[in-house]
Structures are given as structure tokens and as C-alpha cells.
Amino acid sequence: MRKKMLRGTITTVIIALIAAFALVFPLIDGIYQGAVENELTGVLAMMSASYEADDDPARYVEQNAEQLSAMEGKEIRLTLIDGATGRVLADSAGLTPLDDHSQRPEVAAAMEGKVGVSTRRSATTGKNYYYVAVQRNGIIFRAAQNLDKVYAIRGSILLSCLVGLVAGVVAAALLSRRQAKRMLRPVDELIYAATSMESGNLYIRVTPGEDEIGVLGAAFNDMASSLVATLYKLNEKRSQLGGVLQSIQDGVVAVDEDGRVLIFNDKVGELLGLDDVTAGAPLSGSTGALHLAALLRQTAENQEAAEGTISLATTPERILEVHTACLTVEEKPMGAVAVIRDVTHLRKLEQMRSEFVSNVTHELKTPLTSIRGYVELLKSGERDQETRENFYEIIDIEAERLHALIEDLLQLSEIENGKDDPRNLLANVEETLSDLERIFRGKLQEQGVTLTLEAEPGLVLPMNPIRLRQLFTNLIDNAIKYNVPGGSVSVTARRDRNRCVIRVADSGIGIPQEAQERIFERFYRVDKGRSRAMGGTGLGLAIVKHIVLSYGGEIQVTSTEGEGTVFTITLPINQ
Incomplete structure (x- = not known):
């Protein structure tokens, strides 16, 4: 210029x-x-x-x-x-x-x-x-x-005119250059400011003036201020959007029509098992990511929402539920967006619920069928006194089993829901074990098993005494039932800093290694025939686990087949 x-x-x-x-x-x-x-x-x-x-x-x-x-x-x-x-x-x-x-x-x-x-x-x-x-x-x-x-x-005049012409041109050039420099100084300032803004310096301003260029400079300053304010609002909204996305427990990802990632939250990488998700790049790096990219592409092409399930071959297996929808801006298709939810736990709960209903139905049906069968036999004809008494005894056993099952179910439900379980009660461990020793004395003699109880004097736990009694009852009952003649059961309770460590050990038949992870499941039995023969409901250890967890404790099991089993429980002493 x-x-x-x-x-x-x-x-x-x-x-x-x-x-x-x-x-x-x-x-x-x-x-x-x-x-x-x-x-x-x-x-x-x-x-x-x-x-x-x-x-x-x-x-x-x-x-x-x-x-x-x-x-x-x-x-x-x-x-x-x-x-x-x-x-x-x-x-x-x-x-x-x-x-x-x-x-x-x-x-x-x-x-x-x-x-x-x-x-x-x-x-x-x-x-x-x-x-x-x-x-x-x-x-x-x-x-x-x-x-x-x-x-x-005339020649002198012409020469003078030519000299004057040259002198005028030189003077005009010098003056024009000086004037141009003075006039263009604000323009140079504007150029420098615009270049600086392009490089990221959004707070640079020019000196306004009263001439046209000065008015342009003032307009430039106003534009720069508006741009800074707009960018601030955009960054604020982007931060808010990022905060919202990151706070969502589900994975959220949006892609353009070419499958390149537009926005996402960290949960996407976590759910799909990706080390990194890059904006501007397509989804890749795992079979789950490729499956998700295919669902998003299908949604963008068909312009309609879709649902799908992605199963990841991890340990344990992870199941993802995907919901996709079209991404539009001012009614113009721009790609697709997906919400990814980990439904592994839900599916497991559904499976457990189905198994629970099936197990409850089976456990209730078995004694009822037996009771009904013997009642029909009694009604079908005359029986001698001994036969009737035998049938009555079987009906009584099955009724007792049915009653025990219902009681255990009610206890488990109460523990899970925290119903009628005040937290301001204290349970004395030594007193609870002394009472249980008298209760199990007959069963110990019948099984030929010895019971040793050792509790630290004055050890008190902040829990409902009934729950502590249920905990010890189920563990000791199992230790006696699955023991061997001449075997032993040892129960110890001691203080370890601010926690109570309870140890229930037996010298019984032990638990196979492959079954140790499932023994706390409802109605799970290692030996179903033996368990039913001994009157077990399959809910004892599930009750124990829920009591321990409801009071913030932990439970572990170690067992060797033919040598015995040890349950170790830690419970907080200070509430």
C-alpha cells in the first residue's frame, strides 16, 4: 500500500x-x-x-x-x-x-x-x-x-523547467514517503494488531484517532473486545459442557458424517478399553470401538436412532448397552451421537434374580411336594399306627425345613433392606458366644465335634446383637454340619487396633477351590444332596456376608479339601 x-x-x-x-x-x-x-x-x-x-x-x-x-x-x-x-x-x-x-x-x-x-x-x-x-x-x-x-x-527556460520538474519529483517523492509513513502508521499498527490476534494475543489494542483510520481503529478495538467476550462465553460453555459430560456415568461420544470424533467423555475410553480417544480421529483400537463406530455409521446413514449391545471379551466379561441418535444442527445432518452404558451388573442382577426365583420355587416346592404326598397317602387308606407316625414325622421334618427356609428368607430380606436394625445398639461378643455354646451343646454331642470359644474380655461391637448372633449361628452351624466325627470347631474374637477380627475354623471336609468364589451366593450348595439331607437352606453364608457388609466389614475364606475351612471376618469397633 x-x-x-x-x-x-x-x-x-x-x-x-x-x-x-x-x-x-x-x-x-x-x-x-x-x-x-x-x-x-x-x-x-x-x-x-x-x-x-x-x-x-x-x-x-x-x-x-x-x-x-x-x-x-x-x-x-x-x-x-x-x-x-x-x-x-x-x-x-x-x-x-x-x-x-x-x-x-x-x-x-x-x-x-x-x-x-x-x-x-x-x-x-x-x-x-x-x-x-x-x-x-x-x-x-x-x-x-x-x-x-x-x-x-527559450532553451534556458526549458532547461530550468526540466530541472524544476526533476526537483519537484524528488521533493514530491521525499514528502510523499514521509506523508505516507505518517498516514500509514495507524494502518501498520492495525496490521500488527491483526497479526498478533491471529497468533493468539486477543488483548492487543490500537490507538484510536479522529480521522477515518482512527475511527477504523476504534471499530477494531470494539471488535476485539467483542471477540474476547464471545470466546470467553464459548470457552465457559465448552467448560460447562465438558463438566457435564465428565460427570455423566455413562460414556457419551459424538462423531461427524465421516466417523471422526467430535466430543467425548473419559468414560468412553474406560468402557471400551481404549488407552486414548482422540478428537478428529475415527474410533479404533479395540473390537468394541469398531462395533460402536459401525453403529454410529449406520445411524448417520439411515438417519434414525438405533440400539445395540457390545460384549467385550474381558475378565470378567463386560456387557455394554449402546443407544445412538442422529446429530443435527439447524435440521442439517452432522453425524451421530451415542450413549454407552455398562449393564454388566444389571445383567448379572437379572440373572441372579432369575436364579433366585427359580431356587426359591424349587426349595419351596420340594418340602411342599413331600408334605402333600404323605398327606395323600394318609388319606388314601387305613394305615397302622407305626406307619402314620412315620408319615407324621416326615411331614413335620419337611414343615420344619419349609419354616427354616422362610425364616432365612425373611432374615436375608431384613438384612438387605436394613429393616428394624437400629445402629445405636452394642453387642457383647463374649456373651453372645457363651449363649451359643449352650444352644449347640446337644448338636455337638450328636455329631461328636468339640467346640472351642475364645473371645477377648470386654470386646463390644457397634451392631445389633441379633445380627451378631445370626452371624455366629450360621458359621458355627455350618462348621458342625460339614465336619467329621471327632472333629473340632474353633471360634476366636480379638481386637486389632480399631477393628475386631473373628476367626471360625473347623477340621471338616473342606470346600473345593472352584466353589469357594460362589459359596456366598443364595441357594448355592457345594454338595446339594448332603446339604438337603442335613436340613440346610443354602442361605446361611449369604446371610453372613450381608450382615458383615451392612456393618462395613470384610469376610474371607480359606479352605483345603479334607483338612478344613477357615472364615475370617473383620468388623469396625468404632462406629
């Missing part, structure tokens, strides 16, 4: 100077020639007034020419010509008399009674003259002035 302004200014100055020279030079030349014409006209007036008819033309011309040349300081040529024939009578330049000059422009005009004026090179002297001729009393008086000096002056 600076170069254009400089070139434009210099070009304008050159054109203006040339135009001025073209106008002034002819004007000066005309003025100078007018002055010469007036001077020669005056000479002719004097000559025509002083010339007498009896004067010698040659002498008269010679004397007057010398006087005039000396007086004016320039060469003046005088000629007398016959007004009728155009023949030369006398000439101060030595023109031959009787030479015909009737065809000379100035002479021809004078012969017609006009003032003749002409400029040309003389054939006689070879010099350039300015001629003026008038006719008085039949004589044509002609005066001429040598133009060589005039041409020299």
Missing part, C-alpha cells in the same frame, strides 16, 4: 508539472515574442516618421540600424522595400537591391495594408529572425530581430 501511494503521488506530481510546463512555456514564449513584436513595431513607427522621400535608402537603413542596435543592445536588421513591386530598396544586412521580396509573408501582408509578422530563417544571412513590416507612403518598412538569443533564452 505504501508503494502504491508513493507511486500514485509521484505520478500525479509529474503529470501536474508536465501540464504546468506545457501551459506556461508557450505562454512565456508568446509573451516574449509579443514584446519583440511591440519593440519592432515601435522601431518601424519611428522609421516611417523620420524617413523623407529624398533620403538615400541605403544610407538611411545603415545609420538607423547601427543606432538601434547600439541603443537596444541587440542585433536589429532594417529593410526598405518598394510597396508597389516588392523590390528591395535597401537592407542593413547587405541584401542586394531590386531583389523581389513580394512573396515574403510579412511583405505580402504589408503590401495589403496590414502589419506583417513572420518568423523564419533568412536565406540571405542564414539566421533566424522575427520580422515585422508596415507600409507607409508606398514604402514598406521592415524591421527584424535576431532570434538566436531568443532561442537561447
